[in-house]
Amino acid sequence: MNIAVLIKSVIATDEPISVRNGKIENSGVKKVINPYDEYGLEAALRMKEADGGTVTVLSAGDEKTAETLRVALAMGADEAVWIRTVGEPDERVLSLLLAQAIRQGEYELVWAGHLSVDNGAGQVAIRVAELLGWPHAGAIVDCRAEGGALHVIRDAEGDSESWELALPALLTAQQGLNEPRYPALAGIMKAKRKPLAELTPKELLAGEEASARTERVGCEAPPDRPEGRKLGGTVKEQAAELIALLRNEAQVLKAR
Amino acid sequence: MNQHIVVAECRDGQLRRVSLEAIAAAKGCMQDSDKLTAVLLLGADGAGEAAAGMLAQHGPDEVIVVDHPSLGRYAPEVHLAALLEAARALAPEARWWLGHTAIGRDLAPRLAARLGAGQISDALAAARGADGRIVFTRALHAGKALERRAFMPGFTTVVTVRPNNFAPAATVAGQPAAPIRTVPFAPPQSRMIVRDVVRRASGSVDLAEARIIVAGGRGVKSSAGFAPLAELAGLLGGAVGASRGACDAGYCDYALQIGQTGKTVTPDLYIACGISGAVQHLAGMSRSRVIVAINKDPEAPIFSVADYGIVGDLFEVVPALIEEFKLDR
Ligand SMILES: Cc1cc2nc3c(=O)[nH]c(=O)nc-3n(C[C@H](O)[C@H](O)[C@H](O)COP(=O)(O)OP(=O)(O)OC[C@H]3O[C@@H](n4cnc5c(N)ncnc54)[C@H](O)[C@@H]3O)c2cc1C
Numbered sequence: 237m238n239i240a241v242l243i244k245s246v247i248a249t250d251e252p253i254s255v256r257n258g259k260i261e262n263s264g265v266k267k268v269i270n271p272y273d274e275y276g277l278e279a280a281l282r283m284k285e286a287d288g289g290t291v292t293v294l295s296a297g298d299e300k301t302a303e304t305l306r307v308a309l310a311m312g313a314d315e316a317v318w319i320r321t322v323g324e325p326d327e328r329v330l331s332l333l334l335a336q337a338i339r340q341g342e343y344e345l346v347w348a349g350h351l352s353v354d355n356g357a358g359q360v361a362i363r364v365a366e367l368l369g370w371p372h373a374g375a376i377v378d379c380r381a382e383g384g385a386l387h388v389i390r391d392a393e394g395d396s397e398s399w400e401l402a403l404p405a406l407l408t409a410q411q412g413l414n415e416p417r418y419p420a421l422a423g424i425m426k427a428k429r430k431p432l433a434e435l436t437p438k439e440l441l442a443g444e445e446a447s448a449r450t451e452r453v454g455c456e457a458p459p460d461r462p463e464g465r466k467l468g469g470t471v472k473e474q475a476a477e478l479i480a481l482l483r484n485e486a487q488v489l490k491a492r
Numbered sequence: 493m494n495q496h497i498v499v500a501e502c503r504d505g506q507l508r509r510v511s512l513e514a515i516a517a518a519k520g521c522m523q524d525s526d527k528l529t530a531v532l533l534l535g536a537d538g539a540g541e542a543a544a545g546m547l548a549q550h551g552p553d554e555v556i557v558v559d560h561p562s563l564g565r566y567a568p569e570v571h572l573a574a575l576l577e578a579a580r581a582l583a584p585e586a587r588w589w590l591g592h593t594a595i596g597r598d599l600a601p602r603l604a605a606r607l608g609a610g611q612i613s614d615a616l617a618a619a620r621g622a623d624g625r626i627v628f629t630r631a632l633h634a635g636k637a638l639e640r641r642a643f644m645p646g647f648t649t650v651v652t653v654r655p656n657n658f659a660p661a662a663t664v665a666g667q668p669a670a671p672i673r674t675v676p677f678a679p680p681q682s683r684m685i686v687r688d689v690v691r692r693a694s695g696s697v698d699l700a701e702a703r704i705i706v707a708g709g710r711g712v713k714s715s716a717g718f719a720p721l722a723e724l725a726g727l728l729g730g731a732v733g734a735s736r737g738a739c740d741a742g743y744c745d746y747a748l749q750i751g752q753t754g755k756t757v758t759p760d761l762y763i764a765c766g767i768s769g770a771v772q773h774l775a776g777m778s779r780s781r782v783i784v785a786i787n788k789d790p791e792a793p794i795f796s797v798a799d800y801g802i803v804g805d806l807f808e809v810v811p812a813l814i815e816e817f818k819l820d821r
């Protein structure tokens with residue numbers, strides 16, 4: 237089965253985020269494969285190893301995206317497609333670009349992530365499914381392909397739902413699906429010779445269609461939480477003080 | 493005139509509070525001539541009838557109910573078709589509002605893509621900007637930054653709202669309940685079948701909508717270790733939550749997980765017991781109104797977001813809190 241995997245290049249979650257003049261500092265920060273996309277990539281690689289086929293990774297983003305795609309190739313993907321974008325297209329535009337790039341290949345399955353850890357919208361992948369006219373299942377924690385169908389388990393606010401989908405289909409990966417591999421040295425060497433195609437938004441979409449529907453009008457660091465307070469005394473004293481504070485100062489428990 | 497459409501949700505026959513919050517969010521953004529329609533999708537078990545009545549009392553101009561067995565379990569394409577059917581007679585360029593719930597977050601992007609709409613996901617707040625446009629606040633980088641986002645004018649819009657962040661719509665005294673209209677529905681052929689649903693989320697208080705949460709981490713050490721936390725939560729009328737660490741260790745079910753991968757919660761009071769406070773955990777709870785941390789490590793990052801911190805052994809502190817609360821009731 238030929239599988240496409242959507243991966244986004246994101247700032248690693250352990251990096252501090254600094255906001256300057258309404259913009260998030262993007263230079264000098266470590267970029268990685270969005271962790272949820274990495275679960276999707278790992279699932280795709282395991283399917284390929286079990287049943288054959290190819291794995292193509294697709295990503296839209298700036299220069300750093302190419303490096304992130306190389307990491308995916310080092311993990312074992314066969315080919316990469318980089319849609320070179322400037323600025324931050326909104327989720328609708330991203331999904332139109334990605335769907336168009338997917339149409340240029342012949343894929344039966346698309347893996348993506350439950351959400352991107354930077355934007356956190358959970359929109360782009362599901363929009364792609366709708367644009368392709370394919371069924372989708374989100375937040376997958378288990379997946380098995382059998383007889384042209386997919387048997388998946390998804391996480392729905394903690395409940396587990398077992399679904400069966402006809403191919404072609406799109407799945408978004410949730411944590412718990414698998415433990416992604418680290419690229420081996422041999423993989424890193426091989427990745428350098430694997431094809432990485434570069435596309436521009438203009439090649440994929442007509443100007444009109446590519447216009448955003450939403451715009452960012454501001455961005456700032458969240459307001460600091462007021463300095464917290466550590467309580468002192470014996471355990472009993474601390475407990476008494478906390479209950480009193482919650483009742484009287486914070487007023488989150490009913491006053492006596 | 494703008495047509496606003498709130499997609500309401502039931503769980504166990506009960507209207508979810510986030511649906512009333514979505515109504516309030518929409519109302520806050522409406523102009524006098526605007527119209528608000530609430531849509532409720534039901535699975536033909538009659539359990540949702542009371543919910544429709546409840547919905548009608550909370551301020552919409554009209555309630556549309558689609559009631560069909562195919563809607564009993566969530567299936568994206570069938571639910572999408574039902575929504576479009578419900579909205580067929582309404583103005584085409586609508587403003588859609590959904591809760592950012594398991595269903596809302598999954599359905600909204602398909603709806604937006606189908607309608608060529610812009611979507612703003614997981615909104616925390618909405619306010620009218622200087623130019624008259626509505627500006628939405630949402631979290632980036634798991635809450636390490638906040639962005640403000642607005643729609644370009646002239647297109648259909650879709651918004652999902654994070655539970656517990658907008659005050660729910662109230663009943664309007666003296667105002668008659670809105671009319672309830674039932675729309676017939678013929679489900680499309682679905683390419684997806686729901687085989688089985690295992691309910692894991694238990695307890696009487698829904699975690700995402702709970703006002704008080706007592707959460708345990710790896711420091712709780714065993715599933716039995718959750719007992720005092722459950723007792724405290726019960727006393728306070730709250731729910732029990734957990735970190736990924738506790739879920740991974742098998743101390744509790746993944747249904748309780750709070751954080752980036754799990755649930756995002758914004759209760760009035762969050763009591764973190766034996767949780768270190770990893771960024772992925774903070775992503776799910778750092779907007780709680782009041783945070784209490786109980787941890788034996790004074791350097792644990794959870795203290796950086798806590799309003800009140802107790803450095804100590806949770807197995808001593810939690811029972812002391814229970815006793816104190818009982819005494820002081
Ligand atoms: C992509 C991704 C997504 C993730 N999503 C989530 C998520 O949604 N939610 C989440 O929680 N995590 C998530 N994580 C995992 C996260 O990084 C942490 O590993 C996890 O939150 C740690 O859980 P913990 O705080 O319970 O455990 P630990 O970090 O082990 O902390 C245990 C704490 O308990 C304290 N302690 C021990 N004994 C006691 C005692 N007797 N009394 C008081 N204190 C005690 C210790 O001092 C320590 O601070 C995610 C990780 C990744 C990579």
Ligand SMILES: Nc1ncnc2c1ncn2[C@@H]1O[C@H](COP(=O)(O)O)[C@@H](O)[C@H]1O
Nearest residue numbers: 242296348349351352357358359360361
């Ligand atoms: N720029 C992008 N390039 C490739 N895939 C993306 C991009 N943005 C989002 N995605 C995919 O869509 C998922 C959801 O993203 P988001 O809507 O930003 O939360 C991600 O986990 C990715 O799989």
